[in-house]
Amino acid sequence: MKILYEKTLTGGGMWSQTIGRGKVLRLTDLEGGANLSTLLYNAAEPIERYNMPDTLKGQHTFQLTAGHCLHSDMGRLFCSLIHDTAGWHDTVCGCTDAALVAEKYGTSTYQEARNDFYRNARENFLIELAKHGLGKRDIVPNLNLFSKVVADEAGKLSYVPGASPAGAVLELRFEMDTLVVLTACQHPLDPAMIYAPKPVQLSVYAAPPITPDDTCLHSCPENERAYQNTSDYYALRS
């Protein structure tokens, strides 16, 4: 299996590229404890974007792991989580912003710290989105890959430190040509009071052909129908 592309996203770094359908993005939490705030858009029509409620209620889940798919707001699938050794990914807590970073970690500017200055995910998202002509109206609740957050019976949330071990791997197989927007900033509920975002390795390879017993696409009837919608979309476009 030939690696087509590889890059290490630094802690606090950002990245946005279109990944074509039929490609796998392998994400590796190199040191353990990474958080990858993620947004997804239809590369051809970015007004179609990742939708947290459709993803969760369609699959009757709060936790995201292997076997789940990430849904767009148009009844289609951006990608399937085909492999996951971390076990749990969050999608309800949003991302860090300037106010949160200042309150938790203090301030650290370029003048003082050069390229180690404190970044925040919201600002990073806005920078990357701008390069594709997108902006504030295009930011919706994001994914936080490699982070585990659990709810108790009263809905109180707790971030679980150490849930993603060093070397944890998550693979996303793209079912649509997707504009993938990533920033490796800490989870907003991470209790650690030190600014220390971790790096994530990105690797892309061509997916093996989808088989009739594909775990993700047949994990529930909802994913089957969303995949049908996705196939219809490309049948019309091609």
Add this chain to the structure above:
Amino acid sequence: MITESTLDPAAAVYRKVIAAGEHWVHLVKAGQHFRILDLEGNQAADTLFYNAHEPEDRYAADVTIRRQGGLYLTTGTVLRSTGGTALLTIVADTCGRHDTLGGACSRESNTMRYALEKEPMHACRDIFLCGIHEWGHGLGKRDITNNINFFMNVPVTPEGKLTFADGISAPGRYVEMRAECDVIALISNCPQLNNPCNAYNPTPVEVFLWD
């Protein structure tokens, strides 16, 4: 947390009944109290809010959840925007908890959730678009984001599952909010017939404004 309001509907400066399947869009001024009344019980009122002076600064389910450290909305919840602004505070709630994970139905998501043939059924995200078009000011689909579902109950388990429990609302229950700044309120009174969010019988809700 169940809390009653002291405000009298007879003193409201505005009131309107919103039929199921309809939108409602209105300015709520800073300091006003805004109440949504579940007239017949277990009716999902899908609701969005925008900073009236800067609509890009709009209700954010994730910011609201993260800032309060909890999933469910009730008395004391501050409804926050993408920029962290306090838009409204829930000051009274006789239902007990409201959802902001379940989102709004759409014709597209109905094909995913139920059946491809159910595409023609009326759905909230089309209704939201009608409301946002009525408001105008250049707003459109990019401004329709993940909403609140007042009166809806979607419990999350500690094991990470989402369950679809029976509604906990009842006829006459209400939720009341104080606007912390001028906001645009947009409601789609949900027409969904395929799941129990409206107890399979979409009914009207009533809204009130007090100065």
